[in-house]
Amino acid sequence: MPFVPGGCLQGWGRAGLSGDRAGVTYIFQFGPVFAAFDDLMWGAFYTVRLTTLAVLCGLVLAVVCTYARMNGPVWASRLVLVYVEIIRNTPLLVQLFFVFFALPMAGMKLTPNQAALLTMATNLGAYASEILRAGVEAVPRAQIEAGEALGLRPVQIFRFVIFRPALRAVFPALASQFVLLLLGSAVVSAVAAEDLTSIANVLQSRTFRAFEVYAVVLAIYLVMATLFRMAFRVAYRALFERQRWS
């Protein structure tokens, strides 16, 4: 990776603030940051990949938990309740430390990337199962009975009467939970899992341009989150608004 001392954008900082009160003048140098832009793009890719995998695994977990909570035996329902409450009332960072540092003591050795994925999927599973449950509970009992009266098979009732309307009702909440996970994923850098913030940390220690590095990375997260939100809005329209009758 070439290190470019002062880049094309070196002049930017001169118009900005300089720390006169501290007796030093700081000149912003974005050059070294943009010289490593490829690295940052890889970091963004790692973060998106990690979040996507966590969302997929987390959703499967959430569906299983929602089913156990609503239709399972009492012990399963209680177990899910405890799982959801523990996850929702502890920070993602502590969950990560627990998975990465404590689980090896119980014989489960994980690489940083595996620990990050496991933590994020477990975290999303709890939040998403609460959201899904709210959606399923919002389907009126009478509609299911109406489906039965129309002679629909149980699979059809599940698909058209419960699943689709429930998903439609909770889609915006799920989407914002995914974005929260994307943003929360920055903490996985604490165990040096591969992600955008880890790349930023490495870049920071190599260039000593901490503020510039983190400001640019902040902007990249902003773009990612905005794109994600837009994608979910498009998906919502495509899934639920095109055919009103289904």
Next chain:
Amino acid sequence: MRPFGETEFFFIVAALRWTAALSIGALVIGGVGGLLVAVLRVQPGRIGRWAAMGFIELFQDTPLLLQLFVAFFGLGLVGINVDAWTASMMALSLHTAAFLGEIWRGSIEAIPRTQWEAARALSLSWLQAMRLVVVPQAMRTAVAPTVGFLVQLIKGTSVTALIGFLEITRAGQLVSNVTLQPFTVYSTVAGLYVLLCWPLSFASQRLELRLSRSTRRTPAGAGG
């Protein structure tokens, strides 16, 4: 290597005061900021509305950790001597202002248009209408999500451990490093968070339930 004994346990418990101080401080400062953001967001002037919207977007769509890093490394550049405490306080307060601003904007906008019109008919000014008619009613719907956000804020303070601020997560890291008993240590830390957050989560759920029941009991057609 030391065993995980009483001293170590109380070292973590003592760090609770910093978690609490950060949460309460950010809630107070961020609460004032949030009120400002919410009012800016619903007032008629376009520039103020856009500024508030940009502020909310910036803080809601970026990771808290990065906000913290920028505050920690950025403030030094403008000649302010920052320690981990100041940077954490600042980042968390701004973060809180953005989230509470958005929550409270929602509650204010949920108040029916007719309330504004009635206030106007009584010849109240915009600010009077806001203060005397809209805000008191909006507070009712705002309580549950605000308490819910408080849980998010307390959990958010854990991130300050990564710039070296000694709250319970950082205390846990330190104790885990000397005792080599991460299982016990992080379970303790997690337990303390549950102790802090669970009552608030519970209260938030109950408040929400009570509110939805009380609004359901209004006569059919009300609120349209």
